[in-house]
Amino acid sequence: MSDGHRSRHNPKLAMVLSIIFAGLGQLYNRRWIKGIIFIVAEIAFIVTLGSFVNEGIWGLRTLGTIPGEHHSIFLLIFGLISLIILGFTIALYVYNMIDAKKDAERIVRGEEKRSFIEAISHAWDKGFPYVFVTPGLIMLLFIAVLPLLFTIALAFTDYNLYNTPPRKLLNWVGFENFKNMVTLKVWKDTFFSVFAWTLVWTAIATTLQIALGLILALLVNDPRIKFKRFIRTFLILPWAVPAFVTILIFAAMFNDKFGTINRDLLSMINIAIPWLQDPFWTKTALIMIQTWLGFPFVFALFTGILQSVSKEWYEAADVDGGTRMQKFRYITLPHIMYATAPLLIMQYAGNFNNFNIIYLFNNGGPAVRGQSAGGTDILISWVYKLTFELNQYNMAAAISLILGLIVMGFAFFQFRRTRAFKEEGNI
Known part of the structure; x- marks a missing residue:
């Protein structure tokens, strides 16, 4: 391009043309093949997906207008898919605008124009990570993100047993479900009861399994202990048995x-405990079972970490007159926590949503008068009952959203405070 053309070339005009229609900015920059590709892509989108996206956004906004003919759930799903497609389209459109502007700026600076082959090679060198990531990202969007968005959307509708498509249409109700959760007695009592037990269950069961795993790991790591391999193998055996089998056996x-x-143990002292009939004893049994199920993983984790603690540190502590407790407090425990804090946080988050043990042991029972949840139901098992037994889809979705926010907030806060997170990349 001549110097006169370069001086008159305007990057802002190239970007504006790309805003008007994808590819026009590239044609203005005399990037003919790239411009034609963008133009064909936009025309193809308008012809093949334009109508679908338009109808999807309409369905998402209205959830249907004719009962019996329009199905609100299908319209909601199509609307969410339309949003995902629209998001991809907007991202490509923005890339088209930025590309046109940068190309124009390079022309103004007088940089040599790349040939088509050179341009392809440069794009491959710069963008090959995105090429390989994009298919997985697309699958993730439709396999994980779409169901998540669908659940979030249901939390703001009136989808329940008495208002089910296609016989009736759904309506957007805003935050009414969340308001009812903490104001209406029929929901409030159950929600706070289940939420309190979920917190207690998570704190006690997880802490006990971590504490038992740590104590056993410290004992087995003691140099005075013999037959270490046999003891370690024996203690890890509960981990080898599938959890659902163990839970059913304990039930x-x-x-x-x-x-x-x-029948065989407590009968010797003339005691019979109502393990499955009294909520207190059922909760006690659940905590003991989870401690049994969870400690082998923690034991194996801590055992591996303890092998990496330098003996020189303990020898230096002995020289300084450090006691056994001081060595544990200032050497062993900080080293263990530094290396395992993220995994221990995952143990708490996992037990917060530990559906299997609650459902398989006693299906969240025993029943509680006046509540839709059982005496040992945690939030996730209550969501299951609301969805598959009571058909209260909107309230189940609302609770799921609350559950997700709690777990995300707790995990993010704890990860940010861990030393391993703060020093990541500096080791």
Whole structure:
């Protein structure tokens, strides 16, 4: 391009042309092939997906207008898919604008124009990570993000047993479901009861399994202990058995009538505990079972970490007159926590949503008068009952949203405070 053309070339005009229609800015920059590709892509989008996106946005906004003919759930899903497609389209459109402007700026600076082959090679060198990431990102959007968005959307509708498409249409109700959760007695009592037990369950069960794993790891790591390999193998055995098998076995053992705990053990001292009938004893049994299920992983984790603690540190502590407790407090424990804090946080988050043990042991029972949740239901198992047994989809979605925000907030806060996170990249 001549010097006169370069001086008159305007990057802002190139960007404006790309805003008017994708590819026009590239044609203005005399990037003919790239401009034609963008133009064809926009025309193809308008012809093939324009109508779908338009109808999807309409369905998402209205959730249908004719009962019996329009299905609000389908319209909601199509609307969310339209949003995802629209998001991709906007991202490509923005890239088209930026590309046109940068090309124009390079022309003004007098940089040599790349050939088509050179341009392809440069784009591949710069963008090959995005090429390989994009298919996985697309799958993630439709497999994980779309169901998540659908659940979030249901939390703001009136979808329940008495208002089910296609016989009736759904309506957007804003934050009414969340308001009812903490104001209406039928929901308030159950929500706060289940939420309190979920917190207690998470704190006690997880802390006990971590504490038991730590104590056993410290004992087995003691140089005075013999047969370490046999002991470690024996203690990890509960981890080798599938959790659902262990839970079902324990459910039979804790059975009030024929369970071996009442019939064979406690009967010797004339005691019969209502493990499955009294909420307190059911909760106690659940905490003990989770401690049994969870400690082998923590034990294996801590055992591996303890092998990496330098013996020189302990020798230096002995020279300084450090006691066994001081060595544990200032050497062993900080080293363990530094290396395992993220995984321990995951243990708390996992137990907060530990549906399997609650459902398989006693299905969240025993029943509680006046509540839609059982005496040992945690939030996630209550969501299951609301969805598959009571068909209260809107309230289940609202609770799921609250549940997700709590776990995300707790995990993010704890990860930010861990030393491992703060020093990442500096080790």
